[in-house]
Amino acid sequence: MQENQFAVVAKRGDRVCDLSTPRPIIDEDRLAANIARCQAYMDEHGLNFRPHIKTHKIPALAAEQVAAGAKGINCQKISEAEVFAAAGFQDILITFNILGAQKLERLAALNDRISDLKVVADSIVTVDGLSEYFALRRPLAVLVECDTGGGRCGVQTPEEAKALAQRIQAAPGLSFAGLLNYPKPAAAEAVQAFLVNTLGLLEQESIACPIVSNGGTPSLFDAHLVTAATEHRAGTYIYNDRSMVRAGHCDEADCAMHVLATVVSRPTADRAVIDAGSKALTSDLLGFADFGTVVGYPDAVITGLSEEHGVIDLSKCGDHRPQIGDKVRIIPNHTCVVSNLFDTMVFHRDGVVTRVENVAARGLVW
Amino acid sequence: MQENQFAVVAKRGDRVCDLSTPRPIIDEDRLAANIARCQAYMDEHGLNFRPHIKTHKIPALAAEQVAAGAKGINCQKISEAEVFAAAGFQDILITFNILGAQKLERLAALNDRISDLKVVADSIVTVDGLSEYFALRRPLAVLVECDTGGGRCGVQTPEEAKALAQRIQAAPGLSFAGLLNYPKPAAAEAVQAFLVNTLGLLEQESIACPIVSNGGTPSLFDAHLVTAATEHRAGTYIYNDRSMVRAGHCDEADCAMHVLATVVSRPTADRAVIDAGSKALTSDLLGFADFGTVVGYPDAVITGLSEEHGVIDLSKCGDHRPQIGDKVRIIPNHTCVVSNLFDTMVFHRDGVVTRVENVAARGLVW
Numbered sequence: 171m172q173e174n175q176f177a178v179v180a181k182r183g184d185r186v187c188d189l190s191t192p193r194p195i196i197d198e199d200r201l202a203a204n205i206a207r208c209q210a211y212m213d214e215h216g217l218n219f220r221p222h223i224k225t226h227k228i229p230a231l232a233a234e235q236v237a238a239g240a241k242g243i244n245c246q247k248i249s250e251a252e253v254f255a256a257a258g259f260q261d262i263l264i265t266f267n268i269l270g271a272q273k274l275e276r277l278a279a280l281n282d283r284i285s286d287l288k289v290v291a292d293s294i295v296t297v298d299g300l301s302e303y304f305a306l307r308r309p310l311a312v313l314v315e316c317d318t319g320g321g322r323c324g325v326q327t328p329e330e331a332k333a334l335a336q337r338i339q340a341a342p343g344l345s346f347a348g349l350l351n352y353p354k355p356a357a358a359e360a361v362q363a364f365l366v367n368t369l370g371l372l373e374q375e376s377i378a379c380p381i382v383s384n385g386g387t388p389s390l391f392d393a394h395l396v397t398a399a400t401e402h403r404a405g406t407y408i409y410n411d412r413s414m415v416r417a418g419h420c421d422e423a424d425c426a427m428h429v430l431a432t433v434v435s436r437p438t439a440d441r442a443v444i445d446a447g448s449k450a451l452t453s454d455l456l457g458f459a460d461f462g463t464v465v466g467y468p469d470a471v472i473t474g475l476s477e478e479h480g481v482i483d484l485s486k487c488g489d490h491r492p493q494i495g496d497k498v499r500i501i502p503n504h505t506c507v508v509s510n511l512f513d514t515m516v517f518h519r520d521g522v523v524t525r526v527e528n529v530a531a532r533g534l535v536w
Numbered sequence: 537m538q539e540n541q542f543a544v545v546a547k548r549g550d551r552v553c554d555l556s557t558p559r560p561i562i563d564e565d566r567l568a569a570n571i572a573r574c575q576a577y578m579d580e581h582g583l584n585f586r587p588h589i590k591t592h593k594i595p596a597l598a599a600e601q602v603a604a605g606a607k608g609i610n611c612q613k614i615s616e617a618e619v620f621a622a623a624g625f626q627d628i629l630i631t632f633n634i635l636g637a638q639k640l641e642r643l644a645a646l647n648d649r650i651s652d653l654k655v656v657a658d659s660i661v662t663v664d665g666l667s668e669y670f671a672l673r674r675p676l677a678v679l680v681e682c683d684t685g686g687g688r689c690g691v692q693t694p695e696e697a698k699a700l701a702q703r704i705q706a707a708p709g710l711s712f713a714g715l716l717n718y719p720k721p722a723a724a725e726a727v728q729a730f731l732v733n734t735l736g737l738l739e740q741e742s743i744a745c746p747i748v749s750n751g752g753t754p755s756l757f758d759a760h761l762v763t764a765a766t767e768h769r770a771g772t773y774i775y776n777d778r779s780m781v782r783a784g785h786c787d788e789a790d791c792a793m794h795v796l797a798t799v800v801s802r803p804t805a806d807r808a809v810i811d812a813g814s815k816a817l818t819s820d821l822l823g824f825a826d827f828g829t830v831v832g833y834p835d836a837v838i839t840g841l842s843e844e845h846g847v848i849d850l851s852k853c854g855d856h857r858p859q860i861g862d863k864v865r866i867i868p869n870h871t872c873v874v875s876n877l878f879d880t881m882v883f884h885r886d887g888v889v890t891r892v893e894n895v896a897a898r899g900l901v902w
Contacts, residue, residue: 179901190638190902224843246844266811266844267800269861272556292801295860322845323801323809434633435658435689443689445632449876453819477590477872478612478632479688494661495635506843510815510877513899533879533899535545536556 180516184523187497189516191432192450194508198519200426201408202234208390208407209238215394220244220263220383222405225506227531228515229257231408242286244385244403248276249534251287257530261286263383265315265350265403267296267323274303276536281310288381290315290350292324297337297344304343311347312338313381318351318364328368335377348381348400355388355417358395365398388417409505412463413456428465428499429508431480433492440485442492446500448475449511454504465499467492472500546882550889553863555882557798558816560874564885566792567774568600574756574773575604581760586610586629586749588771591872593897594881595623597774608652610751610769614642615900617653623896627652629749631681631716631769633662633689640669642902647676654747656681656716658690663703663710670709677713678704679747684717684730694734701743714747714766721754721783724761731764754783775871778829779822794831794865795874797846799858806851808858812866814841815877820870831865833858838866 179193180186186195212219221235222244232243232254242261245251251262261284268277268289281287281304291297292315304310314334317324325331331349338346349368353361365382372379384396385403393402406413409427410420431446451461453475461472461480469486480500484491492498502508509515510532517524545559546552552561578585587601588610598609598620608627611617617628634643634655647653647670657663658681670676680700683690691697697715704712715734719727731748738745750762751769759768772779775793776786797812817827819841827838827846835852846866850857858864868874875881876898883890 188638190636193901267860269798269800270556272554292803293860296800299861317803321807321840322803322842322847324803326803432635434635434662437658437683437688437690437692441687448818448820448873452814453821453873454814455819455821474687476688477876481688494633494659495665507814507819510843511899533877535559 179514180523180526182523182525186430186516186518186521186523189430191430191497192446193430193516194427194512195430196409196515196517197426197428198517198524200424201517204408204410204424204426205235205238208404209240211391212393212402213239217393217399218401220401220403221408222246222403223250223254223531225405225408226509226515227529228527229254229259229530230527232259235408241401244405247534247536248273248280249536250531251280252276253531253534255280255284260284263288263313265290265352267291267293267315269296269299273536274299277310278303278307281308287311288313288347291334291338294334294337297334297341301341301343307343309343309345312344313348313350313383314338314346316349316351316364316368318353318361319357320352320354322352324351328364328371331368332371332375335372336375339377346377346379348379348383350383350385352385353389355386356392358389358392362396362398365396369398387414388419390419406505411505412458412501412503422463422501425501427502427505427508429462429502431498431500433494433496433498436494440483442470442482442484444480444482444498445478446480447478449477450508451475451480451500451502452504452507452511454507456503458503462503463501465501467498545880546889546892548889548891552796552882552884552887552889555796557796557863558812559796559882560793560878561796562775562881562883563792563794564883564890566790567883570774570776570790570792571601571604574770575606577757578759578768579605583759583765584767586767586769587774588612588769589616589620589897591771591774592875592881593895594893595620595625595896596893598625601774607767610771613900613902614639614646615902616897617646618642619897619900621646621650626650629654629679631656631718633657633659633681635662635665639902640665643676644669644673647674653677654679654713657700657704660700660703663700663707667707667709673709675709675711678710679714679716679749680704680712682715682717682730682734684719684727685723686718686720688718690717694730694737697734698737698741701738701745702741705743712743712745714745714749716749716751718751719755721752722758724755724758728762728764731762735764753780754785756785772872777871778824778867778869788829788867791867793868793871793874795828795868797864797866799860799862799864802860806849808836808848808850810846810848810864811844812846813844815843816874817841817846817866817868818870818873818877820873822869824869828869829867831867833864
């Protein structure tokens with residue numbers, strides 16, 4: 171790890187309040203509770219659960235998710251899947267259209283290494299590209315990505331989904347494995363309708379559809395409303411963040427990740443500056459007007475970030491204001507992008523470091 | 537480098553159009569022109585120039601900046617300074633209030649290794665913390681950071697600046713090295729007034745002020761208007777970006793960094809999805825409503841980013857629209873945060889790779 175060239179981040183037994191800042195830290199008890207809570211919900215409703223590893227990028231955490239009952243894992247990039255395959259995971263779904271000779275070559279090599287690799291496609295171009303590569307190899311399982319209202323990738327109608335499923339079924343080297351969608355939050359009815367209609371069309375053609383994969387942490391606890399789904403995917407739930415609190419998915423106390431920062435300046439009575447900027451918290455707003463929650467200072471507002479500075483407006487804080495040198499904890503707007511900035515992640519229980527994990531799938535190409 | 541565990545990014549002679557995406561690439565000729573243009577301006581106006589390495593975090597590029605005439609370099613973190621000191625740089629200014637025993641210990645070790653280390657302070661707490669550590673060591677040069685309107689760190693008035701300079705001068709282990717500010721753009725008059733007033737107060741007390749360090753790429757070509765300054769600091773100018781084009785600092789053709797991406801989906805006639813999301817472009821808006829310029833598609837709008845997807849609205853594009861599999865180039869809103877996401881940077885001339893540099897100071901703690 172680059173960062174260890176000049177600095178040891180932390181070691182077991184250190185107090186997190188002594189760590190150099192800025193530094194994201196993960197509360198072990200909250201982490202375990204988040205994993206257990208979500209898996210219990212999925213078990214209760216008979217849904218397979220497939221955690222998305224993009225949030226943490228750490229094989230040891232995925233192992234905890236699988237040990238709790240997750241069926242397999244979800245990756246977003248071939249490189250992520252390679253890291254997790256090397257760590258022993260066999261059931262990996264890559265939810266991305268994979269295009270281009272270099273990536274297809276790597277995908278084929280990966281498909282030879284693990285037993286249950288799956289990808290998605292939403293176009294004939296992607297399907298034909300996959301087929302060209304896999305025609306003379308071990309067959310690849312492909313799901314049709316459906317846009318049920320999320321407005322990102324995906325076929326637009328059940329008819330298109332059926333046609334693409336047929337194309338996959340007929341393509342040398344490919345097998346049709348099911349349907350997948352990434353919904354906008356609170357849209358269970360629309361998702362259900364799209365999936366039910368598509369399943370009806372597939373049934374008319376006698377096309378088996380083993381997997382129906384619904385997704386998203388914001389809609390995680392609505393997953394049981396989508397009875398057409400066989401599985402649910404979610405990533406952020408393992409750490410949780412400010413956007414998940416706002417979505418009603420969890421409480422502030424369920425946020426396992428805090429970003430530890432130091433107040434380095436108090437230029438005015440109403441302004442504090444911390445050493446966590448956009449290179450620690452990222453600029454993800456996700457609809458907020460500010461850049462995170464300052465734990466213990468509910469009226470403090472992180473109004474602006476530059477790369478290594480966060481500017482906090484204290485004007486509504488009354489007399490309780492952090493002083494220069496004080497350490498504060500920030501609940502970030504979005505955990506997944508914070509993970510992506512740090513080569514290592516520090517875990518603690520009651521403020522004492524339990525372990526330091528390599529963020530193994532960070533910074534990978536492909 | 538982590539990313540080389542499973543993938544070689546590129547090698548000399550590769551065509552950039554063949555690189556796996558997403559991938560930032562740097563045009564060597566534009567890079568050299570940006571370095572030369574800025575240094576020529578500083579030379580013309582008799583200003584020392586101190587490039588901020590946060591933009592690139594690559595010692596080889598700082599060496600090119602110094603070879604062109606830069607007096608020294610500017611770092612934002614101790615860890616960055618450590619990397620550049622190890623690469624042979626001696627004149628390093630860290631523009632950050634450094635607090636806490638761990639960081640002070642590292643700072644003291646660094647001060648023993650290089651000949652000309654300088655830091656800033658904007659409070660008695662910071663000054664006294666530095667003095668406590670340096671009292672029995674090789675003295676440390678400290679500049680007073682002034683808030684001339686930027687609204688981040690810095691003392692608020694010339695009187696405060698004078699008082700802090702006196703405190704530094706009187707503090708065991710410290711020497712007063714000058715004044716520093718990071719202005720808001722287009723505020724040369726206010727900066728000049730603050731600095732002139734402060735210099736007057738220092739002169740009354742017979743306090744020598746060897747350095748007056750003004751900063752910022754947006755105000756780079758206004759630097760000559762601040763005649764009170766002895767040097768100017770700037771980072772972004774070396775790559776340039778969309779925010780610098782908007783600021784009138786440069787033209788689109790001066791942007792040395794493009795982020796190469798692939799169109800992976802065209803779900804509708806008006807929507808394209810690329811494989812560059814917030815983990816490649818970052819969510820930095822810097823006042824824009826969208827996430828970058830798509831080169832060659834002036835009417836395309838990157839309306840949203842998720843972590844690995846960028847959604848592009850093509851509705852105003854007429855018939856010229858990118859197809860699935862096409863590679864596009866994005867000029868990011870902000871280059872400095874893009875650099876911070878990648879472990880290596882690929883350079884090219886006329887589309888042919890010239891070198892791959894390790895982004896040596898990325899991902900460091902402290």
